[in-house]
Amino acid sequence: MNNPYLIRIAIVLAIIPFCNLMLSQDHNDLKLEDIYKNRVYTQERFGPVRWMKDSEGYSSLEINKETGAYDIVRYEAGTGNRSVLISSKQLIPEGSAEPLYIADYTWxxxxxxxxxxxxxxxxxRYHTRGDYWVLNLEDGKLQQLGKDVERTTMMFAKFSPDGSKVAYVSRKNIYVENLSSGKITRITNDGGDNIINGTFDWVYEEELDCRDGFRWSPDGEHIAYWQTDTQGTGIFYMINNIDSVYSVPIPLPYPKAGTTNSSVKIGVVPSKGGVTKWFGIPGDPRNNYLARMDFIPNSDEVMIQQLNRKQNTNTVWVGDINTMELTNILTDSDEAFLDIHDNIMWLDNDKYFTWTSERDGWLHLYKVSRDGVRMSLITKGDFDVINISCIDPASGYVYYIASPDKPIDRYLYRSRLDGRGEAERITPDNMPGQHSYQISADAKWAIHTYQNVVTPPRISLISLPGHNESRLLVSNKEAKERYDRLELEPKEFFRVDIGEAELDAWMIKPRDFDPSKKYPVIIFIYGEPAGATVQNNWGGGDLWHQYMAQQGYLILSIDPRGTRSPRGREWCKIIYRKIGIVAPRDH
Structure with missing residues (x-):
């Protein structure tokens, strides 16, 4: 056995029986079958929830006991009154006995x-293609979309702004379907082989989180879309050896680091069909990424974010879809690298927009004029804005998640959009851990999820800004009781001072831990910029690591510098040109 990785596995497997001898038999031991097969410790689920347009209620999915399928119900935020918006019986197609299964839905x-x-x-990695149906609530008509295209090939369907049409992608082309007449118009015709319209190749999906590749104009008259040409990129062959006697190679355009990327451009086509017009965006299309594009509200203009291949400069263009002229309104740069953020909102009659940047050393939200000349700071303080929960121009506030004092926690704050005053914490002080919020458009209500390392997600409806709980939606009481009966060793959080910085860490000790003895240690490592492992959240109870601790191991995890932890620009960018160097050294 020459493979060192296999040798390490063999050593671990050999040690486990001896570690088991150290365990007391007087406890409730975790069993892998209960964790993964029997799912004894599964927690309650909720949703998905959609706030209704009036912000006075929300819709959710609930099982109809008679049909065994989902009803879509509405709850009034103020009173809790429940009404069935759509019964699963309304979702039975003609000629079928079973209601449609709702994987997702959009109003x-x-x-x-x-x-x-x-x-x-x-x-x-995601379920992004399938079939789409539309239910008209006014007449009860249920119609299947895309009858002219192959089943299960439709992607990213979405209503036109007035709701009269639906556009979608199928087999690398974009289609528009009129809901009244049923007429289907293919508005791109060159998709296939190396040409991809309305969606993306692997690089954009993996590195830039791009999947849905087209946008309706505000008036519904045009569609702007990305087109990808994979010709010239290297081919990586995956092997399909599971569904036939002989394996079959699957060719996959897959540019590796430093090799030729796909060529990507953005065009605009009438939604009724016609000739596509292309923006002449400066720069080599194979060495720049068109990372984001969307229409500016109430206009014939799109905002395009162009990221260079080094990913340290983001050039923001405004493009006129009538003249196809481009104007550079903003350029954001960093000596290391930049991330793309999806929290742009237009303010003050579309004269300003919100923008996220680390230009002052912390990740903050700014207010930028439409021409890019004026920029003012909205969120102020020595902390990172982790994510935006709601921007409410009517009340003049932005609600966001931050954790100025403990990077392992998450709390709701708000700041004035005019930049005045200090950040205001909304989450109560007596609820340590991580919080998330699905906030109504008017920022008066929120679906609040609270969790920490010993508390499974507790979901409630709260009113804002007072954070007053109106109703408990999911308690997960049974999951908590099952967990507590296990009498597991606590996950202990602490910090390690390495001189250059203090690192957040956690540890689970073996049962009946004796500090005078030596124990084998398993270190759970990620240590790169996409995530952090030291989090004060439920994480399913972290039962795998608890199981290994019961086998006699001490489990440890450390967030080295460069992990996605809200500790400022210098913390995150320390790994620039040092991937795989800083993390091992910190450990």
């Missing part, structure tokens, strides 16, 4: 039509 802008995603299939 039209006026909430009179429902778009249902069903019969889904995986693309790369």
């Amino acid at each position: 039209s802008e006026d909430n009179t039509r429902l778009l249902i995603f069903t019969n889904t299939r995986r693309v790369w």
Whole structure:
């Protein structure tokens, strides 16, 4: 056995029986079958929830006991009154006995039509293709979309702004379907082989989180979309050896670091069909990324974010879809690298927009004029804005998640959009851990999820800004009781001073830990910029690590410098040109 990785596995497996001898038999031992097969410790689920247009209620999915399928119900935020918006019986197609399975759903802008995603299939890692149906709530008509295209090939369907049409991608082309007439128009015709319209190749999906590759114009007259040409990129062959006697190679355009990327451009085409016009964005299309694009509200203009291949300069363009002229309104740069953020909102009659940047050393939200000339700081303080929960121009506040004091926690704050005053913490002080919020558009209500390392997600409806709980939606009381009966060793959080910085860490000790004895140690490592392992959240109870601790191991995890922890620019960018160097040294 020459493979050192296999040798290490063999050593660990050999040690486990001896570690078991150290365990007391007087405890409730975890069993892998209960964790993964029997799912004894599964927690309650909730949703998905969609706030309704009036912000006075929300919709959710609930099982209909008669049909065994989902109803879509509405709850009034103020009173808790429940009504069935759509019974699963309304979702039984003609000639079928079973209701449609709702994998996801979207309301039209006026909430009179429902778009249902069903019969889904995986693309790369997510289920982004399948079939779509539309239910008209006014007349009860249920219609299947895309009858002219192959089943389960439809992707990213979405209503036009007025709800009269739906656009979608199938087999690398974009289609528009009129809901009244059923007429389907293919508005791109060159998709196939190396040309991809309306979605992306692997690089954009993996590195830039791009999947849905087209946008409706505000008036519904045009569609702007990305087109990808993979010709010239290297081919990586995956092997399919599971569904036939002989294996079959699957060619996959897959540019590796430093090799030729796909060529990507952005065009605009009439939604009724016609000729595509292309923006002449400066720079080599194979060495720049068109990372984001969307229409500016109430206009014939798109905002395009162009990221260079080194990913240290983000050039923001405004493009006129009539003249196809481009104007550079903002350029953001960093000596190391930049991240793309999805929290742009237009303010003050579309004269300003919000922008996220680390230019002052912390990740903050700014207010920028439409021409890019004026920029003012909205969120102030020595902390990172982790994510934006809601921007409410009417009240003049932005609500966001931050944790100025403990990077392992998450709390709700708000700041004035005019930049005045200090950040205001909304989450109560007596709830240590991590909090997330799904906030109504008027920022008066929120679905609040609270958890920490010993508390499974507790979901409630609260009113804002007072954070007053109106109703408990999910307690997860049974999951908590099952967990407590296990009498597991606590996950202990602490910090390690390495001189250059203090690192957050946690540890789970073996049962009946004796500090005078030596124990084998397992260190759970990630240590790169996409995530952090030291988090004060539930994480399913971290039962795998608890199981290994019961086998006699001491389990340890450390967040080295460079992990996605809200500790400022210098912390995150320390790994620039040092991937795989800083993390091992810190450990």
